[in-house]
Amino acid sequence: MHVPDGFINAPVSAATAVVAAGAIAVSLRGARRELGSERAAPLAGLVAAFVFAVQMLNFPVAGGTSGHLLGGALAAILVGPYTGVLCVSVVLLMQAILFADGGLTALGVNITCMAIVTTVVAYVLFRGLVKVLPRTRRSVTAASFVAALVSVPASAIAFTLIYAIGGTADVSIGRVATAMVGVHLLIGLGEAVITALTVGAVLAVRPDLVYGARGLEQRLKLRVNGELVDAPDTGPVPVPAAARSRRTVWIAGLMTSLVLAGFVSFYASADPDGLERVAADHGIAERAEEHAAADSPLADYGVKDVEGARLSGGLAGVIGVGLTVVAGTGVFWVVRRRRSGETSDAAPPVNKPSDPDTDTAPPANKHAGADTDV
Amino acid sequence: MGSGHVHRLYRHAHSPVHALPPHTKLAAVLAFVVVVVSTPREAMWAFGAYAVLLGLVAYAARVPAGFLLGRLLIEVPFVAFAVLMPFVAEGERVEVLGLSLSVNGLWGAWNVLAKGTLGVAASVLLAATTELRELLLGLQRLRLPPLLVQIASFMIRYGDVITDEMRRMRIARESRGFEARGLRHWGVLAKSAGALFIRSYERGERVHLAMLSRGYAGSMPVIDEVTVSRAQWSYALALPSAALVVCVLGWVL
Known part of the structure; x- marks a missing residue:
């Protein structure tokens, strides 16, 4: 659903436009790295065309209704987060200019919610899960399911936050939050199923094309005198250990904060608060339809009034972490850019002592090499 | 055009x-x-x-x-x-x-x-x-980054091609007696989406090679300066x- 003009006031629209422009500038550089500087334009363009087309692919639900893919999580997993942000942003830009779908002044809001938040949340979750789960294709599919499932309500929460700051209508935040998150949990469920199935389908045919599954390929084994030995490594030289250890620390910290923000706050907000009360005393009328539309899945996710408020609290924490990570990474990246001008390729000695994981499997090296020269 | x-x-x-x-x-x-x-x-x-x-x-x-x-x-x-x-x-x-x-x-x-x-x-x-x-x-003259404009123009140029490809896949599915009626058929549709992604990506690679062979070096020539x-x-x-x-x-x- 695209936000039209006049829904968010002018200053906040301008602020989100600045956020969107910054994120796109970062993604333009990132996409050059993900795809190769020359290949970036045609490949990202074709992937954007794919996202545009796949949004028209209707998935019938039941009784004549159907849904379609939003594509943020899918793009992030298939082609990488930077290219994903770019592709979805370009699709939104063209929809606003060509098809008048979504307002021109609301473009910043639309890009922030639908391109940046979905893609970043989905990719961070996906990466974390792939790190934790066993290194198989099935876990890639499972990780993309979870990533897509969370990314859609995350986008709804981001919209609610923007609305809370600069909304022009006088509807209480609690109502907007419950309605948005409730509906988008359902949409997210569909998105998750479709994304996981699609990623699985691509993995089965061209696993090398799935950006999120890089580093999962098995080492080539040779049978020498009846014994299996590793084939001599002909791939690129492994990156220095410093990069890897920093990466491990980074992932661990991220997972910890996500767990804290998402699950601990879930229990912390168990006491009834304002949001919960609002949800309780208004929610009957609008939610009745939702309950009718959804049979079993809703029960699992507990989008009853109380649970919805708690879950949204937890999700809001996750989003907060996501946004902080984005901001922090941006600063870190700028600083590193600066510094790398002076010390071109010497690994910082500070990280040397902390590399106890030198025995990580070689594919991880390859993967880290593809990913850590951020 | x-x-x-x-x-x-x-x-x-x-x-x-x-x-x-x-x-x-x-x-x-x-x-x-x-x-x-x-x-x-x-x-x-x-x-x-x-x-x-x-x-x-x-x-x-x-x-x-x-x-x-x-x-x-x-x-x-x-x-x-x-x-x-x-x-x-x-x-x-x-x-x-x-x-x-x-x-x-x-x-x-x-x-x-x-x-x-x-x-x-x-x-x-x-x-x-x-x-x-x-x-x-x-958009380019309004100082949008050239790479973004290029991505947008590729998206526009191939949007119809990819949509047509999707339509042909639908016709192929239907001519084999498939009709998507509910959740049980999502697997087939998702496989189509996956195939569409692979085709789009590979088409992008071919387009890039074709452009290289015509002298592309990272930027599109501007032929009509207004x-x-x-x-x-x-x-x-x-x-x-x-x-x-x-x-x-x-x-x-």
């Missing part, structure tokens, strides 16, 4: 608005929408004035009213939302035809409806009078300037 590269919102004609350089039109529409959004919602007459201004532009561009009104239908989902707003908003209530409505909600609904409709109408006018290729050139006269700028910016006057009056009065 040839007739094959015209998008479905474009309406071919020869009018002063069609003849304007694309980036002046883009700048004008953007400025106009910004002005509309920053108008106070209490100044109802101002929105009427904006509508009249857009009507004048549509008349100058020879865009029929029926065409314009038909394109406004894209807004319908938000109209539904706006209709709900008076019922759920906070604040003091008034009785209208036996219904208890929130005053703030009514204002909010009016705000979203008026500004949203004007924004959509302005975008529709822009799209109706500017060709695709021109729009992209206009110089814009001051008269054209002032003609294009007449719309947002008039809107700005209305907006200032709306704040003052």
